[in-house]
Amino acid sequence: MSILQSSLPGRRPMPVATAWQRLNSNRGWLALWFMLPAAAFLVLFLAYPLFLGVWMSFTDARIGRDGVFIGLENYQWLWDDSVFWLSVFNTLLYTVVASAIKFAVGLYLALLLNRHMPFKAMIRAAVLIPFIVPTVLSAIAFWWIYDSQFSIISWSLTKMGLIHENINFLGDSNWARASVIFANIWRGVPFVAITLLAGLQTVSPSLYEAATLDGATSWQRFRYITYPLLTPIIAVVMTFSVLFTFTDFQLIWALTRGGPVNATHLMATLSYQRGILSGRLGEGAAIATAMIPFLMAAIAISWFGMQRRKWQQGTDND
Amino acid sequence: MTETTANDPRLATAATAAKDDDSDGMSYLESLPRRLVTLYLPLFIILVVLLFPFYWMALTSIKPDEQLIDMETYNPFWVVKPTLKHISKLLFETQYPRWLWNTMYVAAAATTLSIIASVLAAYAIVRLRFRGAQTVGALIFMAYLVPPSVLFIPLASVIQAYGLFDSPLSLILVYPTLLIPFSTWLLMGYFKTIPFELEECALIDGASRWQILTRIVVPLAVPGLISAFIFSFTLCWNEFIYALTFLQSTQNKTVPVAIVNEFVDGDIYKWGSLMAGALVGSLPLVILYAFFVEHYVSAMTGAVKE
Numbered sequence: 001m002s003i004l005q006s007s008l009p010g011r012r013p014m015p016v017a018t019a020w021q022r023l024n025s026n027r028g029w030l031a032l033w034f035m036l037p038a039a040a041f042l043v044l045f046l047a048y049p050l051f052l053g054v055w056m057s058f059t060d061a062r063i064g065r066d067g068v069f070i071g072l073e074n075y076q077w078l079w080d081d082s083v084f085w086l087s088v089f090n091t092l093l094y095t096v097v098a099s100a101i102k103f104a105v106g107l108y109l110a111l112l113l114n115r116h117m118p119f120k121a122m123i124r125a126a127v128l129i130p131f132i133v134p135t136v137l138s139a140i141a142f143w144w145i146y147d148s149q150f151s152i153i154s155w156s157l158t159k160m161g162l163i164h165e166n167i168n169f170l171g172d173s174n175w176a177r178a179s180v181i182f183a184n185i186w187r188g189v190p191f192v193a194i195t196l197l198a199g200l201q202t203v204s205p206s207l208y209e210a211a212t213l214d215g216a217t218s219w220q221r222f223r224y225i226t227y228p229l230l231t232p233i234i235a236v237v238m239t240f241s242v243l244f245t246f247t248d249f250q251l252i253w254a255l256t257r258g259g260p261v262n263a264t265h266l267m268a269t270l271s272y273q274r275g276i277l278s279g280r281l282g283e284g285a286a287i288a289t290a291m292i293p294f295l296m297a298a299i300a301i302s303w304f305g306m307q308r309r310k311w312q313q314g315t316d317n318d
Numbered sequence: 319m320t321e322t323t324a325n326d327p328r329l330a331t332a333a334t335a336a337k338d339d340d341s342d343g344m345s346y347l348e349s350l351p352r353r354l355v356t357l358y359l360p361l362f363i364i365l366v367v368l369l370f371p372f373y374w375m376a377l378t379s380i381k382p383d384e385q386l387i388d389m390e391t392y393n394p395f396w397v398v399k400p401t402l403k404h405i406s407k408l409l410f411e412t413q414y415p416r417w418l419w420n421t422m423y424v425a426a427a428a429t430t431l432s433i434i435a436s437v438l439a440a441y442a443i444v445r446l447r448f449r450g451a452q453t454v455g456a457l458i459f460m461a462y463l464v465p466p467s468v469l470f471i472p473l474a475s476v477i478q479a480y481g482l483f484d485s486p487l488s489l490i491l492v493y494p495t496l497l498i499p500f501s502t503w504l505l506m507g508y509f510k511t512i513p514f515e516l517e518e519c520a521l522i523d524g525a526s527r528w529q530i531l532t533r534i535v536v537p538l539a540v541p542g543l544i545s546a547f548i549f550s551f552t553l554c555w556n557e558f559i560y561a562l563t564f565l566q567s568t569q570n571k572t573v574p575v576a577i578v579n580e581f582v583d584g585d586i587y588k589w590g591s592l593m594a595g596a597l598v599g600s601l602p603l604v605i606l607y608a609f610f611v612e613h614y615v616s617a618m619t620g621a622v623k624e
Contacts, residue, residue, distance in 0.1 A: 034438040049473045050468070124615075125611045134573070136556075138372075144593060194615060243463060
């Protein structure tokens with residue numbers, strides 16, 4: 001007894017964790033609080049509007065008035081609407097042509113920038129400037145460059161004797177399409193080039209040296225070293241590029257607002273025009289919802305690109 | 319230049335440099351004329367095309383009106399008597415300073431909110447490793463892939479319902495949905511590189527998770543935070559469709575929206591002030607970019623590579 005009692009004062013009683021303390025060291029509970037701000041933003045202003053948008057596409061909502069459920073009526077209306085189909089065609093044309101050229105020029109530019117040259121850092125920095133400047137502001141510059149009367153391109157071509165009258169860049173359907181596609185490519189190439197360049201820099205130069213010693217031509221070096229190693233990053237970059245080209249709005253809105261005669265209307269601009277300007281929210285939401293299947297396809301491609309990367313990085317294949 | 323370094327006595331230093339910069343391994347195999355045709359010429363053409371619109375923008379904004387529309391007596395590629403008329407008109411006769419302030423204020427506020435939310439989220443996903451962390455990470459990546467063009471109509475009615483229509487607050491609350499997915503992924507990458515042992519030591523010494531985050535993780539991830547901050551800021555400045563949809567009154571507009579809506583009148587002399595507006599609206603970002611090029615590039619490539 002006495003021994004036991006004398007030993008007690010030396011020991012501190014074992015602290016018993018209160019329920020509150022245990023809760024605070026619980027990782028799941030802590031994580032909930034850490035995730036809360038981000039989750040709140042994303043749920044309130046992204047996930048909820050996404051579902052609301054799909055719901056609105058089945059209603060006849062107008063600005064200032066909640067809609068009632070009308071089933072597929074908006075979609076049936078759009079199905080018979082030639083302007084809608086024209087916008088789908090324009091969007092696909094715009095996306096395919098612009099993305100293909102962005103990829104080709106971007107990859108070429110990345111390969112050029114990856115070579116050794118003086119002022120390398122400065123040149124790389126300059127390449128990215130079109131990506132930094134807000135799209136609308138550079139689109140305004142393009143608008144001036146494409147002006148029907150005072151276009152610098154028309155002026156230069158006339159001086160060179162190639163054309164005899166000004167090109168009506170934004171007034172003629174096909175010229176307008178070509179012009180907006182060019183502006184989009186101009187804006188997108190730096191992004192593709194700089195991200196692919198980052199991928200290229202991870203390719204070890206000794207691979208190229210070994211291939212050169214074995215007598216590989218520069219095309220073979222590209223085809224059998226650069227391209228396979230770059231595939232995963234190409235998949236991701238091009239998915240982003242396709243996604244953002246497909247849903248582009250601001251460039252078109254600043255340059256043509258869908259004109260001339262709807263020749264450059266994309267689904268996003270048509271959705272804005274019908275939904276916000278004409279006030280038919282339901283119809284606009286239906287057009288926006290119609291973009292989702294295309295986006296899902298792009299995301300699926302991205303997913304398989306990622307899978308392939310995992311497969312390539314696996315240890316059991318050399 | 320490269321050819322000379324190959325025979326240089328400083329070959330050893332050049333070789334060490336080549337390790338950091340994996341590109342010049344075999345460049346000595348090429349002759350100068352060949353490099354001229356395959357490298358410098360195409361690069362020069364691409365650079366000219368990429369930078370010409372900015373030259374044209376800057377040139378137009380300092381050109382007197384008569385030179386803008388008279389392309390015969392004056393060479394349009396140059397300016398004879400530059401004028402600051404367009405820029406001063408922009409700054410003193412329009413609400414441009416106000417728009418510039420709106421843009422900056424919205425971008426700064428939205429970016430700050432997003433970075434705080436992203437730091438917490440990224441830390442929780444990478445280090446708390448709660449159940450379902452992987453799924454949450456994947457969901458956040460998915461959020462990155464939802465474009466504003468799909469959301470602006472339902473968001474307009476959400477904003478209307480919350481009574482935030484025509485208020486800059488609507489943009490401050492909505493922009494984080496564009497920024498959080500991107501910054502979270504970027505910061506997750508940075509947090510993963512911080513040694514776990516540091517945190518274990520702190521935990522043993524009795525630090526709480528909050529103290530670990532603010533005293534250890536955040537200070538070590540400062541480069542990542544700068545990248546996320548300036549890239550987000552640029553995205554906000556660039557955003558158009560939400561600002562166009564949610565803001566009505568002239569004095570609340572941001573620069574991109576105001577340029578498109580307020581300057582476009584039938585005036586043949588609009589081009590000078592339009593280009594001045596575009597130039598002044600771009601300059602803050604270009605200056606920011608000039609100081610943080612490396613951070614921009616790592617932000618851009620980091621978010622894609624993750």
